[in-house]
Amino acid sequence: xxxxxxxFVLPTSEDEFEFRFSPEEKRRxxxxxxxxxxxxxxxxxxxxxxxxxxxxxxxxxxxxxEGKRPEFFYIPIPLTHPIYGRQYKQYIPEWLEGTSIGxxxxxxxxxxxxxxxxxRSNDSxxxxxxxxxxxxxxxxxxxxxxxxxxxxxxxxxxxKSVRVRKSDSEMEFVGEPRLHINDxxxxxxxxxxxxxxxxxxxxxxPLFLRFGEIVKLMAAVEWLMTKGVNVSQRWLEExxxxxGKPKVTIEQLRGEPxxxxxxGRLTPLPAAPEAGTPLQQLEAPQRKDMGNVPSRNVAMKxxxxxxxxxxxxxxxxxxxxxxxxxxDPGSGEMVQYDADGTLCARMRSWKxxxxxxxxxxxxxxxxxxxxxxIPFLEGPNGNAAPGSALPDAQDQVSSxxxxxxxxxxxxxxxxxxxARTHDEGVTVTVVSESNSDxxxxxxxxxxxRGSWNDYDLLYKGLDPNLPLRPDIPGVCEAITPNVQSWxxxxxxxxxxxxxxxxxxxxxxxxxxxxxxxxVTARSIPVVEERRREREESARIPQDRVxxxxxxxxxxxxxxxxxxxVWQQQVVQHFxxxxxxxxxxxxxxxxxxxxxNRTLQSQCDAYKSTLNGSYQGVEKHFHxxxxxxxxxxxxxxxxxxxxxxxxxxxxxxxxxxxxTNYDFQRLGNGFYLAPHSSKCHDYTHTTNGYRAMxxxxxxxxxxxxxxxRTNGPPTGYHSVEGVAGVELNYPEILLxxxxxxxxxxxxxx
Numbered sequence: 001x002x003x004x005x006x007x008f009v010l011p012t013s014e015d016e017f018e019f020r021f022s023p024e025e026k027r028r029x030x031x032x033x034x035x036x037x038x039x040x041x042x043x044x045x046x047x048x049x050x051x052x053x054x055x056x057x058x059x060x061x062x063x064x065x066e067g068k069r070p071e072f073f074y075i076p077i078p079l080t081h082p083i084y085g086r087q088y089k090q091y092i093p094e095w096l097e098g099t100s101i102g103x104x105x106x107x108x109x110x111x112x113x114x115x116x117x118x119x120r121s122n123d124s125x126x127x128x129x130x131x132x133x134x135x136x137x138x139x140x141x142x143x144x145x146x147x148x149x150x151x152x153x154x155x156x157x158x159x160k161s162v163r164v165r166k167s168d169s170e171m172e173f174v175g176e177p178r179l180h181i182n183d184x185x186x187x188x189x190x191x192x193x194x195x196x197x198x199x200x201x202x203x204x205x206p207l208f209l210r211f212g213e214i215v216k217l218m219a220a221v222e223w224l225m226t227k228g229v230n231v232s233q234r235w236l237e238e239x240x241x242x243x244g245k246p247k248v249t250i251e252q253l254r255g256e257p258x259x260x261x262x263x264g265r266l267t268p269l270p271a272a273p274e275a276g277t278p279l280q281q282l283e284a285p286q287r288k289d290m291g292n293v294p295s296r297n298v299a300m301k302x303x304x305x306x307x308x309x310x311x312x313x314x315x316x317x318x319x320x321x322x323x324x325x326x327x328d329p330g331s332g333e334m335v336q337y338d339a340d341g342t343l344c345a346r347m348r349s350w351k352x353x354x355x356x357x358x359x360x361x362x363x364x365x366x367x368x369x370x371x372x373x374i375p376f377l378e379g380p381n382g383n384a385a386p387g388s389a390l391p392d393a394q395d396q397v398s399s400x401x402x403x404x405x406x407x408x409x410x411x412x413x414x415x416x417x418x419a420r421t422h423d424e425g426v427t428v429t430v431v432s433e434s435n436s437d438x439x440x441x442x443x444x445x446x447x448x449r450g451s452w453n454d455y456d457l458l459y460k461g462l463d464p465n466l467p468l469r470p471d472i473p474g475v476c477e478a479i480t481p482n483v484q485s486w487x488x489x490x491x492x493x494x495x496x497x498x499x500x501x502x503x504x505x506x507x508x509x510x511x512x513x514x515x516x517x518x519v520t521a522r523s524i525p526v527v528e529e530r531r532r533e534r535e536e537s538a539r540i541p542q543d544r545v546x547x548x549x550x551x552x553x554x555x556x557x558x559x560x561x562x563x564x565v566w567q568q569q570v571v572q573h574f575x576x577x578x579x580x581x582x583x584x585x586x587x588x589x590x591x592x593x594x595x596n597r598t599l600q601s602q603c604d605a606y607k608s609t610l611n612g613s614y615q616g617v618e619k620h621f622h623x624x625x626x627x628x629x630x631x632x633x634x635x636x637x638x639x640x641x642x643x644x645x646x647x648x649x650x651x652x653x654x655x656x657x658x659t660n661y662d663f664q665r666l667g668n669g670f671y672l673a674p675h676s677s678k679c680h681d682y683t684h685t686t687n688g689y690r691a692m693x694x695x696x697x698x699x700x701x702x703x704x705x706x707x708r709t710n711g712p713p714t715g716y717h718s719v720e721g722v723a724g725v726e727l728n729y730p731e732i733l734l735x736x737x738x739x740x741x742x743x744x745x746x747x748x
Contacts, residue, residue, distance in 0.1 A: 018235040019057045020605050027051050029213055031172035032220035039229045041220065048202055050210045050254055052217060055100045058239035060214070060221040061231045063101075068093055069218060072105035073518030074113075075468055075479070077494070082459050083330040083486075086494040088468055090479060090518075099240060101214055103248050108207045109519045110495070112157050115193070115200065116183060117500045118142030119324040123249070125495060128324040129341035136203040137196070144500065146188040153184025154517030157208075159215045161525045171223045174529055177212045184517075206254040215521055326496035331455070332373035336501065350374040351458040352450040360440050371458055374450075425451040455486040464489045559592040559636055559648060559745060567591045570694060570744050577621065579729075580677035589689060590631055592745040594648045602651070602738040606698060613701040613717060619694060620672035620732060622647070622740075623682030626691040631747060644691045644745055652737040665726050666719040666733040667711030670740060672697060673731040694744040699732060711735060 017039060027043035029052060034040070041057070063070060071092040077084050089097075089106060096102030114120055118140075120131045132140055163174040179197060183190045193200075201208035323336040323344055332349025351373055358366040413435050428450070433443040451457050464486045467478035483489045561567075571588045578585035607614065624643030630636075636645040646653075652670050664671075672695060673679050683690040700717025703709070706725040712718055712735065719733040734740060 016230045016232045018232050020054060020609070028176075029173060029216045029220065031170055032223060033170040034224070034227055034229070035169070039224050039227075048206060048209060049213060050206050052213055053100055055239045055248075056214065056217060057221070058231075058236050059096070059099045059101045060217045061225075062236050062240050063093075063218065064221045064225050065236075066093065069521045069524065070096055070101050070105055070214070071518065071520040071522055072096075072102065072109055073520075074109060074495070074516060076497075076516055077330070077468065081330075081466060081468070082462060083490065083494065085327070085329040086331075086490075086496055088479070088481070088494050095240065098248075100248050100253070104207065104210050104214060104253050105519045105521075107253060108157065108211045109517070110498075111205050111207050112181060112519065113155060113498055113517070115205070116143045116155050116181075116189070117324075117498055118144065118322075119498055119500055121498070123251075125326070126335075127341065127343075128326070128335070128337045128498075130322070130324060130339035131204075133340055134204075137199060140196070140200070141189075141192060142500075143183055143186045143189040146186055146192065153186075155181065155183045155185075156517040157181050157211070157519045159212075159521060159524055161527045162215060162219050163527045163529055164219070165529050166223075171220065173216055173219075176209075177215045179208065179212055179215075210253060211519060211521075215524055218521055219524055219526055323501040325499055325501075327499045328496040331490070332375055333496070345377065347375050347377045348452065350376065350450050350452060351454065352448050353457050353460050354446055354448040356444065356446040358442065358444045360442050362441075369461065373458075425449065425454065425457075455490050459486045462486075558595050559630075559634070560595070561590065561592060561634070566593065566744075570746060573619065573694070574621075574676050574746050574748075577674060577676040578680075579675050580680075583680075585677070586690075586748040588746060588748045590747040592630070592634075592747070594693075594742045594745060596648065596651075596742070599651050599738075599741055603696070603698065603741040606736060606738040610698065610700045610717070615699060615701065618674075618697045618699055618732075620674055620697045621676045621679040622652075622670075622672045622693045622695055622742075623679035624693065625684040626689075626747075627686055629687050630691065630745070631689070644693065647693060648742050648745065651742075652740055654737065665708050666705070666721050666731070667709055667735075669711060669719075669733045669735040670737065671731055671733055672740070673729065675729055676746075678729040678731065689747060691745055691747045693742045694746060696741040696743055697732065697734065698739040699734070700739070702732075 019039075019041065028046040028049040029041060030044045031042045032040065033042065043051075059070075073090045073092070074087040075090050077086050077088055079085075091097045091102050091106075096105070110121075110125070115131060118131050119128050120134060121128045131142070158180055160178040160180045162177045165172045165174060176198075179201075181190060181193050181197060183193070197208070201212075321338065323338060325334065325336040327334050332347070332351070334345070334347040335343070336345045338344050352371065354370050354372070356366075356368045356370075357364060413433060426449075428448045430446045430448075431443070434441055449457055464483050465480050467480055469478050481489055481493050483493060570591045574588060575585050624647060625641065626644045627639050627642035628637035628645060630644070636649050639645065643656075657668060657670070658664065676692065679692050680690070683692055685691075698717075699720070701715065702718050702720045703712050703716040704720045704722055706722045706727070708726055709719060711733070717734070717736075717739070721727050721731045721733070723730050
């Protein structure tokens, strides 16, 4: 059966639409259409393609409204910059940073550069291993295994073409976008990798598939806008603004299950181990379980992988090895792993900022500042053996300062003081003063503050917003990072260079740095094919999912006296649901039917997202305040204190939810009950008579309990409280207002 999502149709040309959905299965975008004035996205099942999200659609619409396409580039930071040797993350436009599309392009770029170098890393880019270790493809080659045409150049992923079939009301995608990787430093590798890229994307890296879906989404959104489709500005702001929202994770981008324990925000900078952490405590990455994916892919031939492969000198191939990691000269950090992910070497740097002041007879004669990075290399040839703790840096700092600033001179007395300032920092003060009565009294005080991770300390006095000039086609102006601190610049705006080091027998190292370039959707060549005339029913698969736009035009709620049949049924339901003896069941004075197209569309949209969890519609009562003379006016009032009219006009509002846990036994949310006598306890009036609402409720998957709980657990949509332990009468908790549709106002 076809599953229709958010299918409420209001064919009004002036409507603004929202697209509300959260597909749980992996699906690919099949087509986009306009049916009866309502835009639709249509998805088909695909086992490996990460599903698009509501945020993706909103970001794509904002880009189209601004006439832009998403782009991302890594900009090498030059040697003249204090943080030289790292890469600055440039989003175009800038507001893409932190959005689902922006992070997709960023992580896709990193994965593409890693593929080029033949290395892979964990999500936080702190551990590395050979791509072949976890690849499902036989003989996957890297750029190092081809004779390069040039020594340096950018690596850019773009879209060569998107094939579509069009009609006046539909645009259907034919196949997948043709993605293309261009390695300017190695034309032979570019030809090879583009032949095997679909296989690599399908078996190894879902991010490449997701980038293809974003390209299709941009083409679809731009087509809808040519048809005059408008979207809600409030909806755009809700999804395009990152304030207060957690950063999207790589697991979410790849469509993978989230880890059992949250991993926190992704830090582009490799997380520095604490001082004193032995090397053996750092676990090597484990091979990812790829399920039943075949270990060999017929599209990948060993002969292709070995094409023009670089060979080691005779007799040295068995003794040569590759090391995978990163090199960060600007911060004095480095890490190297071997092919299977075993840590070989790691360099940490103690970062020191020094201020020196020299005075003669009490008057300042000279004041200087300088910075230094004191490295600690762990490994066979380092000053810290593998498995040992990082050495205490106090002696190293004091020794470095003393040797750089002071020498033992006759007639001078030098003293040294150490004072810890926090867990990772130390302050060293060196004082040198003359002790000769025949010479002017000279005194030099040098205060050095050191830390493992405090870049604000190291670059104190320097502006973190130094302009960067990118080497990006079409972008010549300088880029200002717009950060508040050096720590923010390092951890949020930059990443290190991925590095593969070739270590032959003689111990010489040849680093392969291929990090420039980016991922761009600036050009989306749409190739239109001739549309084949076929019956619609013959080409719609059974698993097709349609996501339709929900109009956001504000329709006021209204009421009318219900017909005799409906009134009789509502009154009978009200009376039969009154199970308390005190007070006795009152006489119903009037029944008003509620009509609200906006609430109905929102309720239908929520219903479609339940999919397999849809359990039908239930009737429940809701007690609230009546602050108007509804019997006399026969219409909804505008009094903000009148809950009956407010809910009928605008739906339930979370800002009116009480937070007293004594009355929230099932958690925080909206409470309703199947018994009118229970809801009577929550009604209030100012006119001598009361009213309550009879609502349609979409409970979804219900969590049933007799004890207190804090809302529905993960995977459930509502909580059903059963009478017995905590409750005298049953009730139901829902956390979403669009799961509740008021149908009747019962006045008694």
